[in-house]
Amino acid sequence: xxxxTTHNLKVYFSQHRRLVKAxxxxxxxxxxxxxxALAGESGCGKTTLARTILGFNSPREGNVYFRNTDIxxxxxxxxxxxxxxxxxxxxxxSLDPRFTIFSTLYEAFHVFHDAKKREAQxxxxxILEEVELKASCLSRFPHQLSGGELQRICIARALINRPxxxxxxxxTSSLDVTTASKIIRLLAKLQAAHGITYLFISHNLKxxxxxxxxxxxMYAGKIVxxxxxxxxxxxxxxxxxxxxxxxxxxxxxFMPQEQVSPGACAFFPYCKSASDTCxxxxxxxxxxPRHFVYCHNFSR
Amino acid sequence: MHHFxxxxxxxxxxxxxxxxxxxxxxxxxxxxxxxxxLRLNPQVSKETISLYEQKFHLDKPFLIQxxxxxxxxxxxxxxxxxxxxAPVARVISSRALNTLILSISSLIFTWIxxxxxxxxxxLKRNKFTDKLLSFLSYIGMSTPAFFxxxxxxxxxxxxxxxxxxxxxxxxxxxxxxxxxxxxxIRHLIIPTLVLSLGSICVLQRIxxxxxxxxxxxxxxxxxxxxxxxxxxxxxxxALKNAINPIITxxxxxxxxxxxxxxxxxxxxxxxxxxxxxxEAVRSQDLYLVMxxxxxxxxxxxxxxxxxxxxLAAVDPRIRYEK
Ligand SMILES: Nc1ncnc2c1ncn2[C@@H]1O[C@H](COP(=O)(O)OP(=O)(O)OP(=O)(O)O)[C@@H](O)[C@H]1O
Ligand SMILES: [Mg+2]
Numbered sequence: 001x002x003x004x005t006t007h008n009l010k011v012y013f014s015q016h017r018r019l020v021k022a023x024x025x026x027x028x029x030x031x032x033x034x035x036x037a038l039a040g041e042s043g044c045g046k047t048t049l050a051r052t053i054l055g056f057n058s059p060r061e062g063n064v065y066f067r068n069t070d071i072x073x074x075x076x077x078x079x080x081x082x083x084x085x086x087x088x089x090x091x092x093x094s095l096d097p098r099f100t101i102f103s104t105l106y107e108a109f110h111v112f113h114d115a116k117k118r119e120a121q122x123x124x125x126x127i128l129e130e131v132e133l134k135a136s137c138l139s140r141f142p143h144q145l146s147g148g149e150l151q152r153i154c155i156a157r158a159l160i161n162r163p164x165x166x167x168x169x170x171x172t173s174s175l176d177v178t179t180a181s182k183i184i185r186l187l188a189k190l191q192a193a194h195g196i197t198y199l200f201i202s203h204n205l206k207x208x209x210x211x212x213x214x215x216x217x218m219y220a221g222k223i224v225x226x227x228x229x230x231x232x233x234x235x236x237x238x239x240x241x242x243x244x245x246x247x248x249x250x251x252x253x254f255m256p257q258e259q260v261s262p263g264a265c266a267f268f269p270y271c272k273s274a275s276d277t278c279x280x281x282x283x284x285x286x287x288x289p290r291h292f293v294y295c296h297n298f299s300r
Numbered sequence: 301m302h303h304f305x306x307x308x309x310x311x312x313x314x315x316x317x318x319x320x321x322x323x324x325x326x327x328x329x330x331x332x333x334x335x336x337x338l339r340l341n342p343q344v345s346k347e348t349i350s351l352y353e354q355k356f357h358l359d360k361p362f363l364i365q366x367x368x369x370x371x372x373x374x375x376x377x378x379x380x381x382x383x384x385x386a387p388v389a390r391v392i393s394s395r396a397l398n399t400l401i402l403s404i405s406s407l408i409f410t411w412i413x414x415x416x417x418x419x420x421x422x423l424k425r426n427k428f429t430d431k432l433l434s435f436l437s438y439i440g441m442s443t444p445a446f447f448x449x450x451x452x453x454x455x456x457x458x459x460x461x462x463x464x465x466x467x468x469x470x471x472x473x474x475x476x477x478x479x480x481x482x483x484x485i486r487h488l489i490i491p492t493l494v495l496s497l498g499s500i501c502v503l504q505r506i507x508x509x510x511x512x513x514x515x516x517x518x519x520x521x522x523x524x525x526x527x528x529x530x531x532x533x534x535x536x537x538a539l540k541n542a543i544n545p546i547i548t549x550x551x552x553x554x555x556x557x558x559x560x561x562x563x564x565x566x567x568x569x570x571x572x573x574x575x576x577x578x579e580a581v582r583s584q585d586l587y588l589v590m591x592x593x594x595x596x597x598x599x600x601x602x603x604x605x606x607x608x609x610x611l612a613a614v615d616p617r618i619r620y621e622k
Contacts, residue, residue, distance in 0.1 A: 054525050081527030093518040096537050098616055111527045141616040157526070 003032040009062035022048040024221035035198040037212035045221040085158035089170040091150035095142040102138040131156045148179035165197045220266040227291030237293040312601045334382045379587030388591035399572035406495035418507025440501035465569035510542035554603030
């Protein structure tokens with residue numbers, strides 16, 4: 001069962017009079033209760049997709065459906081707020097520095113619950129317990145907590161109104177490796193307890209392998225390959241995915257500088273196995289069951 | 301917090317010593333002293349002059365004179381003004397109050413405009429209102445204060461709506477209490493405008509930039525995602541964080557305000573510290589110069605301390621710093 005699907009989502013920005021196709025016809029689906037990974041190098045449009053799902057970018061074309069309701073329509077915004085939350089990369093920037101943890105969490109809780117501060121106290125204590133923090137954190141300010149603790153606060157805040165989907169936009173990228181793996185374990189525990197769906201955005205393929213069940217690989221605003229995690233990790237098909245896996249430890253820089261001729265495969269200028277057919281736009285091809293790729297090498 | 305204030309006050313003592321020492325030095329380096337006027341007067345006898353010299357230790361070396369001044373200061377005596385023939389404390393206390401009235405009036409006037417204008421410009425970013433405000437503030441920033449003063453004085457002469465100079469009308473003493481306040485406000489308008497306009501223009505731009513930065517930050521995006529109301533996002537989160545850097549500027553602005561006030565006082569004839577300092581320097585009225593410089597420095601330090609306290613009050617990161 002899909003909790004969220006996007007159809008042919010297009011979001012364009014103009015930068016210095018140049019059109020940037022941040023999302024260029026993106027179709028993804030999120031399976032309820034599972035973690036879907038979204039990977040791709042910096043600038044490929046991952047955050048833009050998250051923002052568009054949350055209704056902060058209005059798509060030029062295409063729709064976002066949450067359980068069959070079109071949430072790209074302004075009138076359905078309340079549905080997004082109630083059901084979808086986001087956790088960002090940098091917890092230091094995600095919290096108002098002048099708010100205590102109590103006020104931060106209470107403010108989030110208060111949006112959907114008309115509770116007095118005293119009544120909220122037990123709920124807040126309980127949510128902190130869920131993210132494995134002591135209730136004594138409540139009276140602290142963000143600058144008095146560590147990055148890992150702050151990220152737990154951010155998770156608690158996202159969790160507090162019991163959303164069904166949480167978008168995690170590189171939630172561990174600003175943390176050290178041990179803290180990151182603790183956060184990953186916490187997220188998995190919370191998912192098991194509440195059946196939350198995650199959209200996990202990252203360029204760390206190791207972390208994605210650990211936490212996700214379905215993977216989408218994105219390149220220059222397009223999905224180039226997707227499928228169940230095991231199949232995709234075991235047998236990466238698209239030349240870009242292979243590069244991404246090879247370069248797992250160093251950052252990729254393969255974004256098209258110039259607009260590729262319209263219709264061509266965006267990865268064409270960098271692709272080792274490119275041929276003349278790549279000047280046409282690649283069609284989706286199911287190479288093995290449930291494992292899809294957009295590449296001419298497989299549609300021949 | 302008390303600890304913090306106490307520490308700041310202690311730190312300001314060496315600063316005050318430095319300022320007063322330099323002032324003392326410069327006055328002494330300048331050729332001649334106040335007694336030269338008396339010496340030129342044939343009706344004043346040599347004995348009188350040497351009596352004066354002894355009384356004020358003007359015959360002693362420079363360092364001893366300064367030490368004597370400090371010693372008297374600690375005892376609460378600021379010395380005697382030769383030209384006013386009155387204790388310095390009495391001369392400058394009313395003057396300091398007048399300068400304070402002018403400065404506070406300009407501060408209030410500035411802040412009344414800065415925040416609403418900055419918020420309006422930020423919310424209407426790149427729209428007509430924003431561009432108009434930007435245009436006006438460039439004009440305001442590039443208008444020299446003295447030119448603005450003359451412009452306003454010209455306007456006042458022409459329309460006869462506002463008094464041209466001074467702090468009180470001739471018949472001030474005959475007014476009722478409310479009448480006196482009204483009279484004071486009428487006299488305050490031109491100097492306040494002159495003192496505030498520049499800062500309003502500058503700070504309003506800074507406020508706009510800060511607010512836009514705050515509105516673009518991640519926790520604001522998160523706040524929207526959590527479904528907080530726009531008003532709460534703007535007034536509780538963005539605005540308060542945008543004001544922080546402005547409060548720091550408030551401290552610097554205070555020094556500018558005092559020096560600006562000195563200029564305006566001299567042009568408008570506002571009986572404040574700046575005016576009396578200039579008079580005292582001209583007539584080499586040593587203790588009056590020292591007293592008014594000391595007073596000005598204390599006002600400045602107080603202003604900075606106030607802005608630091610304000611900052612600590614609104615920003616927990618500063619409040620909890622050890
Ligand atoms: N508000 C905007 N205005 C103009 N261009 C934008 C805007 N937001 C994003 N872009 C552009 O859209 C493209 C995709 O950006 P996005 O932030 O989605 O990348 P990302 O995949 O999240 O990268 P990262 O891994 O660095 O976070 C980039 O080229 C970026 O410059
Ligand atoms: Mg991003």
